[in-house]
Amino acid sequence: MMSIALRRSHSVVPRQALAAIDTLLRHHHQFSSFTASSTDHEVLRSACHGVGDIRSFSIFRAPQPDIPYGFQTREFHAKSGTLNYRASAVLQAEFAMHEYSSYEEPAKGSGDDENLEIARLGISEEIVSALAKRGITKLFPIQRAVLEPAMQGRDMIGRARTGTGKTLAFGIPVLDKIIRFNAKHGRGRNPLALVLAPTRELARQVEKEFYESAPSLDTICVYGGTPISRQMRQLDYGVDVAVGTPGRIIDLLNRGALNLSEVQFVVIDEADQMLQVGFQEDVERILEKLPQKRQSMMFSATMPSWIRKLTQNYLKDPLSIDLVGDSDQKLADGISLYSIATEMYGKASIVGPLITEHAKGGKCIVFTQTKRDADRLAYAMARNFRCEALHGDISQAQRERTLAGFRDGNFNILVATDVASRGLDIPNVDLVIHYELPNNSEIFVHRSGRTGRAGKKGSAILIYTQDQSRAVRVIERDVGCRFTELPRIAVEGGDRDMFGDIGGGGRFGSSGGMRDRRDSFGRFGGPGGGGFGRPGFGRSNGYGGPSTNCGGNVGGSGFSRSGGFGEFGGSGRSSQSSGGGFGDFGGSGRSSQSGGGFGDSRSSRFGSFGSFGDDKDKNSGRKPF
Numbered sequence: 001m002m003s004i005a006l007r008r009s010h011s012v013v014p015r016q017a018l019a020a021i022d023t024l025l026r027h028h029h030q031f032s033s034f035t036a037s038s039t040d041h042e043v044l045r046s047a048c049h050g051v052g053d054i055r056s057f058s059i060f061r062a063p064q065p066d067i068p069y070g071f072q073t074r075e076f077h078a079k080s081g082t083l084n085y086r087a088s089a090v091l092q093a094e095f096a097m098h099e100y101s102s103y104e105e106p107a108k109g110s111g112d113d114e115n116l117e118i119a120r121l122g123i124s125e126e127i128v129s130a131l132a133k134r135g136i137t138k139l140f141p142i143q144r145a146v147l148e149p150a151m152q153g154r155d156m157i158g159r160a161r162t163g164t165g166k167t168l169a170f171g172i173p174v175l176d177k178i179i180r181f182n183a184k185h186g187r188g189r190n191p192l193a194l195v196l197a198p199t200r201e202l203a204r205q206v207e208k209e210f211y212e213s214a215p216s217l218d219t220i221c222v223y224g225g226t227p228i229s230r231q232m233r234q235l236d237y238g239v240d241v242a243v244g245t246p247g248r249i250i251d252l253l254n255r256g257a258l259n260l261s262e263v264q265f266v267v268i269d270e271a272d273q274m275l276q277v278g279f280q281e282d283v284e285r286i287l288e289k290l291p292q293k294r295q296s297m298m299f300s301a302t303m304p305s306w307i308r309k310l311t312q313n314y315l316k317d318p319l320s321i322d323l324v325g326d327s328d329q330k331l332a333d334g335i336s337l338y339s340i341a342t343e344m345y346g347k348a349s350i351v352g353p354l355i356t357e358h359a360k361g362g363k364c365i366v367f368t369q370t371k372r373d374a375d376r377l378a379y380a381m382a383r384n385f386r387c388e389a390l391h392g393d394i395s396q397a398q399r400e401r402t403l404a405g406f407r408d409g410n411f412n413i414l415v416a417t418d419v420a421s422r423g424l425d426i427p428n429v430d431l432v433i434h435y436e437l438p439n440n441s442e443i444f445v446h447r448s449g450r451t452g453r454a455g456k457k458g459s460a461i462l463i464y465t466q467d468q469s470r471a472v473r474v475i476e477r478d479v480g481c482r483f484t485e486l487p488r489i490a491v492e493g494g495d496r497d498m499f500g501d502i503g504g505g506g507r508f509g510s511s512g513g514m515r516d517r518r519d520s521f522g523r524f525g526g527p528g529g530g531g532f533g534r535p536g537f538g539r540s541n542g543y544g545g546p547s548t549n550c551g552g553n554v555g556g557s558g559f560s561r562s563g564g565f566g567e568f569g570g571s572g573r574s575s576q577s578s579g580g581g582f583g584d585f586g587g588s589g590r591s592s593q594s595g596g597g598f599g600d601s602r603s604s605r606f607g608s609f610g611s612f613g614d615d616k617d618k619n620s621g622r623k624p625f
């Protein structure tokens, strides 16, 4: 109880005081003799005596009618434990089930529209007004479909097109139930809801959406790459909803910082991506730790066997809500699709003109396959555009800054790997460019779905080379779409200057300059320095397999780079010592394409385009982000 009360002080208490609070929290086991009837004041006093330094807390103001001790306190559900936390998980779950089964859907209005009006659906006033402030007054179809069964406590597995509001589909019922529960039983320390997301960015976004929809609730977002101590402290203060990536959640469980015994709602968002990023085991371990009596909801774009297994093992009589179904069209309606053919060496050069013509000054995301490509392309484009790269090798803090900058319009072009392809909700992205074909049709749908969100319009352009035409047809078939073919764009500088138009190919061929870019671009035949034979490089069949990233070690001279390629020419293996750097593109081991070397890595991926529609990235076993 005390620690929860202290949590609220975070925003008003100076750092020294927080340090003292931390000390206090570390010693809170000493206060287990406090009775349920202790007032906050008594608790604090006793606590301060407990650590022998009441002066540390002189910043706490005298009790005021509504803000005792200068910070808000948290009311508790039940007076059960020594620390005055709410009742046991079992009891609570019983409360919850009882309570939620009493939810009655309001009488249906006469028109469809009325049934979508959020204010008329019996949802907590707090949520209704928070959503209204954000301009959200009517439910989207997936939200309408989920609301009633979710309010009745049904487990479910849901699916809907990108950008159609899945987060609020599960968010509204979960938040509403917690608000009702807290109103009746007071608030507790351990989370009542747990949301698992496959990426940090997605977790943050879900938490933001939750927080903005029910500001009175305490939400926490936990993920790796950020100090765990802060998250532990926040958990100690008490939360209503925990959102996070499975890895960090396991870490917090192992440290005893996260107690899932009171979780009543669990949501697995983007469940199939959990599989792709290798979180299966963690997800299952977490699910094992949850109380049996709970409501489970899962959202997944596809149903690979692991998801089916999860559904069978962890969901009770789940309802399937599928707003995509076998419908041919898998993309949201507002997205116009274009394709454009180019030579491999000309790809980078046409990105600029495409952006100028189709994004019209608005936001654009360019998707590459590899982190290195994202860096190189962003670097090259930065000459003419405000643009940044986003991928998994960039530190978490920088990733967050980059996303915030993109959201806020500080720059308009994001060059990203598939780390940004799923779930990210960035308002008003006008254009998505598939600089390289995605590994499969699902990824195509997710990447394209970064535009045309929430009923808005947008465009997606797929850049392909002639020998990838078949793969383009496969996407059309799988996604149920048809690309409008754009006229080819003439590439200035011919095949010797693939980055010429956007970044100045000459720069990258030289041996000076930035390490990363220097070797990358030099390798690929920038006129200033690389210039080794594209054809030879292009025809290097059979490289690939478990390649390691060695580009950074390659020196600036064309000689060493071309030496590297020699290594790749048919060795089937790249290694750090080979000096080639081609390993960055860790392809499938099937390069069928001749032409620019840069292109080879990609063509290698799509040499195996038969993997379209599969669950897994079959290309290299490496994650693209």
Ligand SMILES: Nc1ncnc2c1ncn2[C@@H]1O[C@H](COP(=O)(O)OP(=O)(O)OP(=O)(O)O)[C@@H](O)[C@H]1O
Residues within 6 Å of the ligand: 135, 136, 137, 138, 139, 140, 143, 160, 161, 162, 163, 164, 165, 166, 167, 168, 422, 423, 424, 425, 427, 449, 450, 453, 454
């Ligand atoms: N009922 C609504 N009215 C207006 N806007 C909404 C509504 N519901 C959600 N939105 C907005 O629509 C956008 C897309 O929602 P969300 O990110 O939940 O989509 P999604 O279906 O999860 O997409 P993805 O499949 O790409 O993850 C968000 O900006 C969200 O705030």
